[in-house]
Amino acid sequence: MGAPDAQALVFDIGGTMTRAGLYDLAAGRLLRTERAATPSISAGASEPGPGLRTRLYDLMERLAARLGADAPDRIVVGFPGPVDEGGVALRAPTVWGTQADPEPVAARVKAIWPGVRIRVVNDLSAAGYGFLRHDRDDACIVTVSSGIGHKVFLDGRPAVGPAGRGGEIGHLRVDFSDEAPLCECGARGHLAGLACGRAVPDQALRLACRDPGAFARSSLAAPVAGRAARVDSHLVARTFRAGDPWSAALVGALAAPLGRALAGIHAAVGVERFVIMGGFAQALGPAYLAQVGQAAAASTWDLGQDWGRMLELGEMGDDAGLIGAGRLAAREWGGPA
Known part of the structure; x- marks a missing residue:
């Protein structure tokens, strides 16, 4: 010692x-x-x-x-x-x-x-x-757990602005509908309210309402007695990793707004390494990362970016x-x- x-x-x-x-x-x-x-x-x-x-x-x-x-x-x-x-x-x-x-x-x-x-x-x-590889590394660190946050590191330092207000993409409004879910901060339609672990019940209910039959056939339906709003992050992680198609669609709905947000960060500052950490992301695993990457690729122009290489799971637990x-x-x- x-x-x-x-x-x-x-x-x-x-x-x-x-x-x-x-x-x-x-x-x-x-x-x-x-x-x-x-x-x-x-x-x-x-x-x-x-x-x-x-x-x-x-x-x-x-x-x-x-x-x-x-x-x-x-x-x-x-x-x-x-x-x-x-x-x-x-x-x-x-x-x-x-x-x-x-x-x-x-x-x-x-x-x-x-x-x-x-x-x-x-x-x-x-x-x-x-997660920095050296003292002057550039990277975007993203957490996906009970909320969503990010920090862009440029030249080895987080770019948060003089008052520390930067790096709070979880509180970017991405859903402007009247029925947009409430964020934990009290506002509606924020990214965290649509894409983190706490967003699972709301997104599950939305998806089930669009196609009740598909939900009824999924392996998620029985554990929640057919009530989509009872689906939680632990359950969807288990069924997603087991290959349930409806769970894959639900995870896609969660991944899409995050992928679009990361595409915006990439387009704005050019960072090409995104480290995704947090309990929910870790529970979903590499297949979730692939869905985030697909949404990111579809959200900005193609300059030869390889989103499969640009995204990685943070592994420090x-x-x-x-x-x-x-x-x-x-x-x-x-x-x-």
Whole structure:
């Protein structure tokens, strides 16, 4: 184990789970990790906003204690929402729902650990550092799980703008119909509301209404007693990978808006490497990636792009956010990137 002064305390906060780890800056690896359920709207919490926010910091302090990091001097926090350069989170819909008040995450963490050197960045920005092939790599990191997010890395840094508002394609409106599904942020028709794991029941119901007979013949119908709105992300991942045709059509409906969005990113900035991570994408596997690529190819002109090569699954698993946060810490405070 490295010396204490060569370690960073790293956090990956999600709407469902908060992970913490000790990262050895010199060795470039996680030493140990802890995790616990995030006190969040996503987990069914109903208490007022300020209390819910305080519970998150209490959880971070407990996880650090379980790691034996009671007095850290270097901390990187990956936070699930846009974050400005001062470590203020502008929104956090997966944690606090539609509450719109900015949250001074860096200041709250420093109140727990005075004198700490700290970086607070968007959680996908943190994870992205773990997927860069070198310090000046260009890549687009995309997460498809209970929500959708992305970060474009140019010359090894996430391009999020001076106020941290960039890289939030999950909240791009792509469906302008009156019946467009609600996003977790409270708006209608956002990409996340049509293409992530939480979008499965709504998209399943839409597809089943167009052709009830096809749904009735699918292997999904029996487990949900013929009620398409009961289809969830775990069930569709299982039947999709087993080759069920109706499940393939449903996954195609989920993949299409994401593919169109990625085509827009490619056309706008020219990035040609897209790393798709997140639990839902991982559960669906390479065949899902192929559907995203087909939708992307159909959404922009042909200049010889090979979308099959441009898209890849991120393979670091649950620790991706912690590993990326650790590599960011190594960049900031020494050690191998």
